[in-house]
Amino acid sequence: MARRFAIAILLGLALLQLPFASADDSPTSANGLTDGVSSSGYVCDPDGCSPRDKTDYWKIQGKMGDIVSVSFSGSMSNPAWWCINDGWEGTFTMGSVTQNVDDGNPTATLSTTLSTAGEILLKIEAKDSWCNDGFDYTLTPSIDKTNRDSDEDGFVDTGDDCVSLVGTSTNDRSGCTDSDGDGWSDPDSGWGVQNGADAFASEPTQWLDSDNDGDG
Incomplete structure (x- = not known):
């Protein structure tokens, strides 16, 4: 009994060491994007994932008249072999517009035209499927300044x-x-x-x- 109790304590301490979230998990801590520069990340619904980082936030600055476009590309590098026919799923959001993404539709582009200078917030979120709940992604922003x-x-x-x-x-x-x-x-x-x-x-x-x- 004492041995089981000790093992339980050790497991609990080990779980405490797992990272539950990264610094970009809220709008106030969003990472910045730069025009023409790709940035990458990883999200995973907290259903058995480590690290448990379900949501990433990003932001990009623009000025009045700018057309800001951000392209998303997702992939799953090491799918679990026992998750037969189960791919990754998630959402890609810019402002109030959300696009579903998954292994069948791994790319998407969202854009908006700014009526005044400001910051655009983006969110990448993993969705719970059967067991493959995490995916890597790359964001590539582009700003058309023709009407800036x-x-x-x-x-x-x-x-x-x-x-x-x-x-x-x-x-x-x-x-x-x-x-x-x-x-x-x-x-x-x-x-x-x-x-x-x-x-x-x-x-x-x-x-x-x-x-x-x-x-x-």
Whole structure:
């Protein structure tokens, strides 16, 4: 009896040493993804798995107008031989959209367009099947920046003369500060009146002083 009790204690201590979760098991501890760089992980429903890591969270940053796509590819490297005809199953989620994945459909791609700068959360989760409950996966993100508007002023970066500055000017420059709202941008250190900036930045009815007399 004493021997059985000792064995039970040793088994209990051994189980305590098993990792129950990794650091990416909640949205607040999600690992970051980088555009164009693949990242890998492993999840397993806690039905006899070690480590018992059912869910992984990932995040990726984007700006207004970005189309963010993330491709998923899953596989099971060492299936149990006694689990005949039982493959792995799981879900791949981006934001509010979820895609079922399994050994019959091991790849998927989800995408979203950002209406404002922010963080997109992704979740990989293993599902309990008969016995093969774990799988390896790779995520590959891609960000289409064609319509990116970094300063969110309505001017796409490729056509915005002041990419990091919110502005409304449209005449001499696009997307730069226009204090009086007449379409001509305020002069600054890199763009003066001689370049076409507003000679009267606080007067909406005047913008050009062609004879340099102080009047528009």
